[in-house]
Amino acid sequence: MTTLIIPGYRGSEKGHWQQQWLADDDAARLVEQEDWENPVLSQWLHVLEAAISETPGAILVAHSLGCVLVAHLASRPSAAHVAGAVLVAPADAERMAVQDPKFRSFAPLPRHDFSFPSIVAASRDDPYMSINKARALAETWGSGFVDMRHAGHINVASGFGTWPEGYILADSMRRQNEPFRTRRAA
Incomplete structure (x- = not known):
């Protein structure tokens, strides 16, 4: 089963666990955005949906703004081809959009149940989203929480x-x- 690695704003720098994952796992693919510095939701969604169409049944592993991208994807038809998602350290796009207009297309944060299983892993001292907001979003999305x-x-x-x-x-x-996987093979 393919793992799609979905970085956030500015991509994943050298030494990041997502880069290590790509090196360790032959079944992992990077969802490479054209412009990591200027995130535009519609463009990023297009790239993600193309990757999903090439690898239906993939597990999505997202970090930061990439988690918000996956949350927006969850209400689209291509979400039916996602086997699950691990959302690590989601970014508060609403707060980020107030501070910098380049993040406006990612706000507001989606608040609906996902059609695929998911887990949110969040930290108590993450500067990009409070643990309480991450926990509340996980509950809204129907995600497990770590x-x-x-x-x-x-x-x-x-x-x-x-x-x-x-x-x-x-x-x-x-x-x-x-x-x-059984359903996909049939």
Whole structure:
């Protein structure tokens, strides 16, 4: 089962756990945006939907603004081809849009149940979203929730290079979706 790696704003820098994942997992593919510096929701969605159409039944592993991208995808027809999602350190696009207009297309944050299983992993000291808001969104989205305690933005700056727990979370999505793979094969 393919894993689609979905970075956020500015992509995933060298040493980021997403980059390590791509190096470790032959079945992982990067969803490469044309412009990491100027996020436009419609353009980013187009790229993500194209990747999903090439790899139906994939597990999505998103970080930061990439989590918000997946949340917007969840209400679109292509969401039917997603087996599950691991959303790590979601960014508060609403707050970011107030601070910088380049994030306006990602706001407001979607508030609807996802049509695929998902897990949100969030930190109590993430500068980009409060733990309470992350927990509330997880509940709204119908996602499981993992409290990463004091893990910052779960990136290189907060000490996350290789992140074995991420593989465990993605594997839980794969196990949940055995019926999805059977259905796809039929």
